[in-house]
Amino acid sequence: MSIEVLLNQFKEASDHPYRRIKAYKEQGKKVIGVLPYYAPEELVYAAGMVPMGIWGSNSKTIAQAKEYCATFYCTIAQLALEMLLDGTLDDLDGLITPTICDTLRPMSQNFRVAMEGKLPCIFLAHPQHRKPAFGLQFCVDQYTHVKNELEKISGAPITDEALRNAIKVYNRSRAARREFAKLAGQHPDVISAVNRSAVFRSSWFMLKDEHTDLLERLNAELSKLPACNWKGKKVVTSGIICDNPKLLQIFDDNKIAIVADDVAHESRPCLVDAAETGDPMMALAQQFADQDYDVLLYDEHSNQNRRGEFVVKLVKDSGAQGLVLFMQQFCDPEEMEYPYLKKALDGAGIPHIKLGVDQQMRDFGQASTAIQAFADVL
Incomplete structure (x- = not known):
C-alpha cells in the first residue's frame, strides 16, 4: 500500500470522526467518549468498547454550551459540551471526564448536569502527588471506579487478562x-x-x-x-x-x-x-x-x-x-x-x-x- 493511500486513510478518519462512531455502532460496539487528558483508555478497550477522543471541534460554533460555561473556559471544553448538546455525539454510550486541568475540574460537573438522564458520565480525578505510594493507591482507586462504571455500561466484567x-x-x-x-x-x-x-x-x-x-x-x-x-x-x-x-x-x-x-x-x-x-x-x-x-x-x-x-x-x-x-x-x-x-x-x-x-x-x-x-x- 502506497504512502499516499495510507495518508488518505488517516485523513479520512481525522476529518470525519462521526463516521467512525457510526461505523463502530453498526458493528454492534458501544462507544465511550473520552475527554482530555491521561484517561486510562485501556479500560474501555478491555471492556470490549471503543474509546473515542473528544478534543473539541474546528468547525462548530459555541452556542448551547454558553448556558453552562463561563466565557473564559477554553474552547476545547466548551465545544466538547456543545457537541454533546447539539446531537453530534448522540451515539455515545458513556463519557469519561478527567479533571486534570483548571477548566475540566469544574467543567466535569457541567457535563454531568447537562447529560443527566441522557448519558452516563464517569468522573475521574487524578492524584496531584502521583508518584508516592499514597498517590498510586489513589490513582488505582479512581481507575477502579472508572472500571466499575464501564462494566455497568458494557454489561460484562473487565478481567485482568x-x-x-x-x-x-x-x-x-x-x-x-x-x-x-x-x-x-x-x-x-x-x-x-x-x-x-x-x-x-x-x-x-x-x-x-x-x-x-x-x-x-x-x-x-x-x-x-x-x-x-x-x-x-x-x-x-x-x-x-x-x-x-x-x-x-x-x-x-x-x-x-x-x-x-x-x-x-x-x-x-x-x-x-x-x-x-x-x-x-x-x-x-x-x-x-x-x-x-x-x-x-x-x-x-x-x-x-x-x-x-x-x-x-x-x-x-x-x-x-x-x-x-x-x-x-x-x-x-x-x-x-x-x-x-x-x-x-x-x-x-x-x-x-x-x-x-x-x-x-x-x-x-x-x-x-x-x-x-x-x-x-x-
Missing part, C-alpha cells in the same frame, strides 16, 4: 506513534504538517489496533525512503493542541517542517508505556505516575525548570532551528508556565514564537504573517 491485553495493544500503538514522529521529522518532504497532524489526530478516533496496523505499514514505507535534503526551516511545536488544517497549511506553504512536538494532543501521550505483567491496574497507575515534563502535571522540582530544559533538549536533539508555541486561549497552566519556558529557550539561544489559538479561530491572517516573519528570522 483482558486488561493486560489492552495494555499490550496500547504499548504497541505508543511505540508506533513514537516511531512515526521520528520518521516524519526525517522526511518532511513526504509528511507535511497537515498530514502529520492527521496521523496523530486519527489515533483518537480509531481502535488502537486498527490505527497501529495502518501506522506500522506507513512507518515501514517511510523507513525505505532515502534521506531527505530539506531546504526549508525546521521547528518543534509545543502546546495543548494544534490540529486545524488551515493553520498547519501555513507551515507547509512556507516550507516549515515540524520535526518533533511537545503537544498534548500528539506526542506527549506516547512517551511512557505501561508494564505488561503484574497487577494491570497498578501498571496503569504507575504509567500515569511516570509521566513527566507536562505543564498539566505537578512537579515538586519545578524550581529547577526541568520542563524548560526538557523542551530545549527536544529542540536540539531534533535538529530544529526554533520552537512554535501554540498557546491555548484561557489556559492558565500554559500561561503561568510560559515565562519559565521562555527563560530556558532564551538561555539556550533558541528562537521561538508564541501564537494564541483557540478552536473558534476562522481567520488566520495574523498567524500567517507571524509565522512567515518567524521563518525569515530562522
Whole structure:
C-alpha cells in the first residue's frame, strides 16, 4: 500500500470522526467518549468498547454550551459540551471526564448536569502527588471506579487478562506513534504538517489496533525512503493542541517542517508505556505516575525548570532551528508556565514564537504573517 493511500486513510478518519462512531455502532460496539487528558483508555478497550477522543471541534460554533460555561473556559471544553448538546455525539454510550486541568475540574460537573438522564458520565480525578505510594493507591482507586462504571455500561466484567491485553495493544500503538514522529521529522518532504497532524489526530478516533496496523505499514514505507535534503526551516511545536488544517497549511506553504512536538494532543501521550505483567491496574497507575515534563502535571522540582530544559533538549536533539508555541486561549497552566519556558529557550539561544489559538479561530491572517516573519528570522 502506497504512502499516499495510507495518508488518505488517516485523513479520512481525522476529518470525519462521526463516521467512525457510526461505523463502530453498526458493528454492534458501544462507544465511550473520552475527554482530555491521561484517561486510562485501556479500560474501555478491555471492556470490549471503543474509546473515542473528544478534543473539541474546528468547525462548530459555541452556542448551547454558553448556558453552562463561563466565557473564559477554553474552547476545547466548551465545544466538547456543545457537541454533546447539539446531537453530534448522540451515539455515545458513556463519557469519561478527567479533571486534570483548571477548566475540566469544574467543567466535569457541567457535563454531568447537562447529560443527566441522557448519558452516563464517569468522573475521574487524578492524584496531584502521583508518584508516592499514597498517590498510586489513589490513582488505582479512581481507575477502579472508572472500571466499575464501564462494566455497568458494557454489561460484562473487565478481567485482568483482558486488561493486560489492552495494555499490550496500547504499548504497541505508543511505540508506533513514537516511531512515526521520528520518521516524519526525517522526511518532511513526504509528511507535511497537515498530514502529520492527521496521523496523530486519527489515533483518537480509531481502535488502537486498527490505527497501529495502518501506522506500522506507513512507518515501514517511510523507513525505505532515502534521506531527505530539506531546504526549508525546521521547528518543534509545543502546546495543548494544534490540529486545524488551515493553520498547519501555513507551515507547509512556507516550507516549515515540524520535526518533533511537545503537544498534548500528539506526542506527549506516547512517551511512557505501561508494564505488561503484574497487577494491570497498578501498571496503569504507575504509567500515569511516570509521566513527566507536562505543564498539566505537578512537579515538586519545578524550581529547577526541568520542563524548560526538557523542551530545549527536544529542540536540539531534533535538529530544529526554533520552537512554535501554540498557546491555548484561557489556559492558565500554559500561561503561568510560559515565562519559565521562555527563560530556558532564551538561555539556550533558541528562537521561538508564541501564537494564541483557540478552536473558534476562522481567520488566520495574523498567524500567517507571524509565522512567515518567524521563518525569515530562522
